[in-house]
Amino acid sequence: MAEPGDLGATRAGYDAIAEGYAKLFRAELADAPLDRALLAAFAEIVHREHGDAEVLEVGSGPGTVAAHLDHLGLAVRGIDLSPAMVGLARRAHPTITFEVGEMGDLDVPGAALAGVVAWYSLIHVPQPRRAAVLREFRRALRPSGHVLLAFQVGDDTLHLEQAFGHEIALDFHRLRADDVVALLHGAGFEVTARLEKAPEGGTAATRVPQGFVMARKPGPGDGHGPPA
Structure with a gap:
């Protein structure tokens, strides 16, 4: 089956800007206490x-969030569409496994993971595929497994044709929390928390509201959602 065109554009874009992106966002969590x-x-x-069951960060970029989760005691690994980003993450965090991968087709058995984190990566997925x-x-989460999503809030799509001195074609789909919650419910999740953070100074990304939603795959006896 042919790869969706947005995947190729996203991969090429992040391959091109990987070094500049990593430098800009290397300390992104240092000034983000709520995150x-x-x-x-x-x-x-x-x-x-x-316990020690595995957590997967999808769209792990230069590895900053995965490294933080590792510091917090989780058995975490990361995947990213961009080989250049994966290379940077491996060099910066050699004790964590990073691999090239696509969030819509995870290379893991069913019910294998305790958690999935998509930290500003679902924003690159067009609405028809979300x-x-x-x-x-x-599918990849074990019963009672958890997912954490972070995204920029809005109704528009930011299209960038240049960044860090490179020509690219990257789309950033801003999302509404109500829509994300509806998608999670439709996929069989129970939403456990949602938060919207007001715009802040800093980068262009943080000058719009930020949304966060946490959800859980129902466990045995919960009686919610479609069968695993």
């Missing part, structure tokens, strides 16, 4: 319910 608190809560919940991506997350 760190959400990641810490996610890590505590997953570790409490699933439901399928979330169903793939659910």
Whole structure:
């Protein structure tokens, strides 16, 4: 089957800007206490319910968030569409496994993961494919597994044709929390938390509201959602 065109454009775009992107966002969590608190809560919940079971960060970029989750005690690995990003993550965090991969087709058995984190990566998935991506997350999660999504809030799509001195074709689909919640419910998840952070100074990305949603795949006896 032919690869969707948006995947090729996203891969090529991040391959081109990997070095500049990594330098700009290397310390992205240092000045983001609310983001760190959400990641810490996610890590505590997953570790409490699933011990040392694996967590996968999809769209792991230069590895900053995966490294933070590792620091919080999770058994984490990352995948990214961009080989250049994967190379940077491996060099920066050699004790964590990073591989090239696509979030809509995870190379893991069913019910294998305790958690999935998509930290500003679902924003690159066009609307027609988002439901399928979330169903793939659910397939990969064990019962009572958790997913954490971060995204820029809005109704528009930001299209960039140049960044860090490179010509690219990257789309950033801003999302509404209500729509993300509806997609999660449709994929068979229970939403456990949602938060919207007000715009801040800093990068262009943080000058728009940021959304966060955490959800859970129902466990045995819960009586919710479609069968695993």
